[in-house]
Amino acid sequence: MKKMIKMMKNLSIFFLFVASIITFAACSNSNVSKVSKKQGATIVPTLFFHGYGSSTNAEESMAHAAVKAGPPKTIIKALFDNKGDVTLKGVIPSYDKHPIVEVGFDNNRNSNYTEDGQWARNVVLKLQEAYHIKKFNVVGHSMGNMAIIFYMLDNYRDKKLPQLQKQVDIAGHFNGILGVDDKPNEMKLKANGLPIQINPTYEKLTALRHSDAYKGVSVLNIYGDKDDGSHSDGRVSNASSKSLRYLVSNHAKSYREEKIVGKDAQHSRLHENPEVNKLLIDFLWDKK
Template structure:
């Protein structure tokens, strides 16, 4: 009986070692498909949300072999940034999950365009805090919902600031650049060639300076959803509102591509927990 127990334990140990070895080999092989860079990718969540909305996307990248470094940047209502851990000096493709205490832009309920501009200071504070850890020549930015408006206002407010790292890649997921469902401007038709909306919401107007200043070395991926329920939206953001990003950047980006996610999993909150979105993100940001 003792000998049999030893044999079973031995077999289990061998199986565990085999699994660990296979997983290590799989990650090593997968990693060969991706760029090896120190450029951090910063994820910014949406209204009323938190860093938990970013975890599925970040962990998908880690499982694919993109990175082993995921840190969280907690941002207080006063804009103070603290990290749950430091990014190692030679980390490959580190990911930063932003967690905003002021996740509903308190005090700006009647003036969200100004609120988004205030939210842009949170993004800038995260970038500056990262710069205090290591000097980065470039960053990637990924936003979901309100996070997109904070990111695009950050870019708008800081174009030409050479003290800040350039934006290498920008990923917009469910960005309501020309308003939300229920607003007339949001569902107004857009020019399919230029993205120019027939009617402009107060949200988009302050961003139109980017038509002359958007950085020309930034690659852009615009992901949006259509539930295919007749609303032509993800339930919160009309397709046309998301597509108006094309008008804002005015052909200045190094590249621009739109990806429409359709069906039930294209619902607004499901877009940050969507396998197709994860694949698009990984391929766009890190695939060789």
Template structure:
């Protein structure tokens, strides 16, 4: 009888432990500090955002902790080590397919990253620093999923060289564009028209810093028109906690150079880590 009792007791304890293990979060999923996510643009890669991240580490006691690699099928692989007591954790996101311009695809990939970071590390808030096409991923993620209370919430957002209203040569029928007195771009891309229809979904408590380059007064950064980058203000300004634009001039205002421009890095860091 005693042996039978011990066997039943052992089975009950094992069952209870198994249920607990099934329902609990991963061991390292304690709530972390707000993660700052860096996302490259079209044709970007693993090294694209390194200068900005290195600047944050040097000036603001921030630390790179995780690289999230999104495979072509959308699967997310997390690499690195994230100590739970990191005050200013930096996360790099790399899209293996860095050529697609499909807004729903790349915004879904960003959602996959945030789900992985939430489930593995318990994040509830994040900042975003996006360059070029990475801004489309961020914008449409927020327009589609930003109000989901189960997802981490965007706190601060830095847009670099954002192509919110298209890129010449990439959008059919686009012509030289300009900003109207009310901030609306004169020509509207299909992406921007859809964003206008969805803008009421964008969270209201977000702070935004929009940085764009103007090479030699040409109203573009060599790739993206200023009207396209600045259209973010017309789209979201009235919904945000704060919105600020910074125009960068000179040879370092070129589209790709925005990622390594010291002036840009200084403004980004002061905004994120005041």
């Protein structure tokens, strides 16, 4: 009899545990399902991609400055494990048409840019599945820009995906990194923006020049100059950042460059720079 009572208690505990999991899942699903397909079509999230060796902490200053300025009201996170699987943390309410998604890579030193682009696709698909989005914006810092541009290179033909509207690139190293495959004042650009010498990564990206990948996309390219004679932000030469122009400007809806000068234009300080915050807020949400 005692064994029977003990067994019944164990079964009760087990069923309570299962019920709690089902309840939690139902609650989670109900939060997401509050956004209908019609509502989701009006939501345009902005995805922030951090740089090499970094995390969503690097996106906090820009994201919170945007919420303070408006119109974004919500910040959620999209976190990758080291296999590229993504989990959403937080919920986008149906009334917030301009939420921010801070993207975080567990493998934050992955210099396989094609794979980074595939992972960027994963988060876009996740948001499409959860919130039925049709459009989105992006902000990248350093290596985050490579995830974005390789996503575009490999996926622009897929019209079933949500379509990119606006792109902000900060400290992009499209044709090299100082101390790796570039030196201060070594890189020169032709009149059309094409580097005289290009690396293998940039060679792949030149396919964008002859595509319509950026048709309908507005691009803001922000780069830093420490004003120390290196014409760089200390990590990326201005020429490497500006080499983006050749790839996208001939078919983008618009293309604009902005140079930040001084000590706060250093590579890792750019994502904490109030001047950068203002530029991207004005650009993304038409704030004047």
